[in-house]
Amino acid sequence: MSFPKMKRSERRPLSLTRSFFNFVKLDFSFDSKRRSSSKTETKPKMRLPSEFMSKPMSKSPPPRSRKSSEISRPYPIHHSSRKAQISRRISALPPELLAHIFVLGSEDDSMFPVTVSHVCSSWRWLTLSTPSLWRRVCLDDRTDMWKERIRRAKACSLDIQLSSRIYRDVESGRLVRHQVLDFYNVHWYMHVANPWIHRWRTLEIVFHDYAPWLWNAALAECCSKYPYLSAPALEELVLFHPHNDDTKEFLLFGGRAPRLRRVALNGIRLLWLPSLFGNITVLDYTHHGFTVGSTAVIEILSMLGVSNRLSELRITFPSRMRPVPVSSTNLYPVSLPYLSRLILRVQTADIPVELLLVSTHLTVPSLRSLHLLDDTRALSSFPGLHAFLRTFRKPERLASLRVEGGWYDFRLMRKWVGRLSGLARFVVKDGLGRERVLVGGVRPRTASGPAYRREG
Template sequence: MPCTLRRTQRRALTFTRSLATAVKTTLSSSLFCDKNQTCSPFGHTSRHPTIPKHDIGRPRQLRRGHIPAFKYVHFIHRLPIELLAHIFVIGSEDDALSPITVSHVCHAWREIALRTPTLWRRIQLSPRLDMWTERIYRAGACTLDIQLLPWIPTRSFFPKHQHLDMHMVQWYIHFVAPLIRRWRSLEIVFADYSPFLWNASLSAFCSRSRRIQATSLESLTLVYRANDDTKEFCLFSGFAPRLRSVTLDGIRLAWLPSLFGNLTYLDYTHHGFTSGYDAVHDVIKILDVSSRLVELKILFPRKPLPAIPTRTQAVSRRVLLPSLITLHLRVEGIDIPFELAHLMTLILTPALTHLRFVDLERRQQPFYSLKSFFYVYAIPPSLRSLTVEHGWYDPPMVTPILRSLPSLRQLVVRRSHSPDHVLNLHSRSRKGRHQMGDVSGHMHLHVHPDRRAHATRRQR
């Protein structure tokens, strides 16, 4: 009996040693590399010099089953689908053909693009109406952004110019007119002159026989500087309750409260058919209706001859803009127009914090009537940021402006062939305000960092 027990123990010990050797060999071949391979942190191997093997006794190395090789996946495929779709939508705002490019990358991206209706909402009209018909279908029930521009989007970075005449414009507008209730924005820009362009593009919206209302319209842009049509257009039957942003240049519109009463942004360039007190009277009526503006940009361009006779009676009606925060006063000619100077004496802006004087022609010398303008226009004391550009800048006027604005925190001066000069006033007390000397000569110490490199290149 004892011999049998010893024989059984000897066999069990031999079997245990054999099993341990087999397990050790298996784990070494699956977990570690041979002499000519190097382990990767993701499980696969590569041909490199030998590295030390890990200790087989560590518990983290004892895994059951076969360890599959790790397949590398790009980090963009790990983003949530909602975030990836949002990135696609942002990219489509800069490039009308971006949705097509995105949908041709891979099968996963195509599924995401086809299931994102807002990605296809931008319709930039061109002769390929079959493509835009398919995009309207993919947009589903979401609102649309309609664009009629003087160029056609292409696969390259350079858009192709398209000539727009009356018949082509009317063809485009009748294509999208049935979807007017789904319009979120409308942008029409004409660069070249052609007769009856406004009639062809806006006749479908000004019909008196049927009621056409843009119930979803939020943004409107109408630009045609070479317009010679003096007719006053009444859009969308005078009803667009969601309209908040308007950009106008070269067109007369019937300014109704039901259409423009809720505006918060207005970029207005006067059509030029009226001048003098009549032009001021037109703008005053516009601002009286749109008294909720938060940002306002005004320009009175110079045209050869006004098409409508002007009156000689001065305008005395004042307008209060209690919510206006940002104001841009732009000049296009060689001097500040009389209409702009007279208009600024009739506007009350108690909450204005950002004021910018813009010179579109970048004059090197100050305007002739600059002192007269600041004599009639009192800058609001609530101003915190002031930008003076080119012809609006006169060095002797910097110190009086700073002394008259107790809340001013930043003054930016832009001149031709020179970097931006920025004067930051973070700590200003009432006592220090009266002791302030001439700071116009010290403004060269504050150079805007974004324009320093550009100015250096131009000087070279």
């Protein structure tokens, strides 16, 4: 392809800019210095146009000697000062703020304190001077390391964890087992933390697999008859073992845990005392299954009568419970004046009779949120849904309602929801996982219920 040629009158005169001149001068001086060792060669002189000789030029810094390995790298034309080259570093943060960042990181990764303590000497000094950074103890076969971490925590309260945790590997996507626990290694691991029961802030014990006498091995020292045994700093308790077959009733910490506020239980039977559970505000309770029928209902209602300061309650009955005829006699209502959130969870093909009786004997004047969850993802409504909606006391202040799977029937739920004048959010999730978010008005338009529109 031929390009049009410019006329002589249109051609621009050749001119050198100042930056181009500085670059040529720098490169020329560097080349002359490299050839100065040879005596036979003479230094070439560069002639400049007269228009550049009359203008004052800024002096460029002398070139630095470069190694042979740096020849391929671009040589900087302008040398900035050292202060401009140094960017802001994390070490410039105040030690208190940096220590708080480390503590937040240790909540997600138990080995995070060890990692940051090996970065530099200043970070190591900071980590060793922050006792709360070492408070999390995840018991396993590295007993010496956990003993050292307890020593570094000094007088700080401790978060004790013992779990046969199962997690999903990021690379392979498969479920990986953290460790397999039995009676002997559980007893050995808990021997590391048992001398510091008075410093426990949280206790989390999770067993995913079956093994005999696991609760005996884990809670032997917590159920000791020592008269001064207590957990004055304990705030959260999580005990999870759905395959447990030990029907023993455990008395924890000598019956004293005044600061306990959050409890999650599954597969264990505890002696429910007011000195232990009278001040809790959050309870996630899955029935152990050793009692059924009216006995189980009376047991749970008596527990809720002791823990009458609850603000959040979650109740689940396992699928292994056998159905038995239940009588509603000798059942008395329990008042939970501070309860604002109630979650009823079903794992069977129908609503358990025990769950129906427990929920219908609760008086919840401050209830704002009600969740009806279905783990089976049933495509049709539960046979006992009509009985539940007929006997369950409608909360006057209910603002949020979530219904899943077999808990939903259009005709029954529409009539029941229509009488809730303060309902502001209504979420429906079917068995296929599809959700519909319905928003109701403050006042119903018709007698059948408020007018709903789809949120979106």
